[in-house]
């Protein structure tokens with residue numbers, strides 16, 4: 001299995017460091033129990049007034065073959081080039097209206113993102129990896145799956161066991177093996193005042 005563990009500057013939870021976004025996947029199904037564990041992790045995310053505005057359209061290559069093909073067809077050509085390798089393809093959809101009041105939920109996308117971060121970390125803990133994608137046609141996905149108004153398709157997500165980079169075309173293989181990089185903490189932490197960039201340690 002490809003190991004792309006993050007070279008963190010401070011120790012973090014192992015599953016968070018192990019998470020990454022592969023484009024090569026093994027030709028191996030995700031066990032139903034593992035898929036349920038990933039969705040369970042999403043389920044326990046925090047959300048604004050516990051609204052839980054996340055929904056996932058889950059398609060497995062074998063069990064939901066037609067839906068899987070339909071969702072794959074909604075991806076951008078670049079993403080279609082690799083995402084079909086993964087045994088599971090999902091669509092993360094935010095419910096943008098509060099169920100009780102019918103008012104707009106300004107934090108729906110924020111909450112869906114937290115749920116999906118949980119899902120991805122749980123996947124990594126199980127030796128699986130998720131890859132989130134903005135590159136898909138939201139209108140086409142809405143039409144293909146009759147997604148009602150008030151629900152916003154936000155991201156497509158592959159899930160599966162990561163495969164060898166060598167199985168990918170050259171350009172994608174290079175991206176798969178490039179060093180992982182992040183801005184330092186001092187580029188995003190404002191310590192006590194806006195613009196006072198720094199790191200606690």
Ligand SMILES: Cc1cc2nc3c(=O)[nH]c(=O)nc-3n(C[C@H](O)[C@H](O)[C@H](O)COP(=O)(O)O)c2cc1C
Pocket residue numbers: 019020021022079131132133134135136155180
């Ligand atoms: C909201 C979102 C949209 C993304 N869209 C795409 C995409 O369309 N295609 C793609 O190959 N990767 C996409 N990515 C993956 C990012 O490129 C990736 O997370 C980033 O380069 C960091 O790499 P890592 O996840 O391996 O740490 C997306 C990630 C997120 C969170």
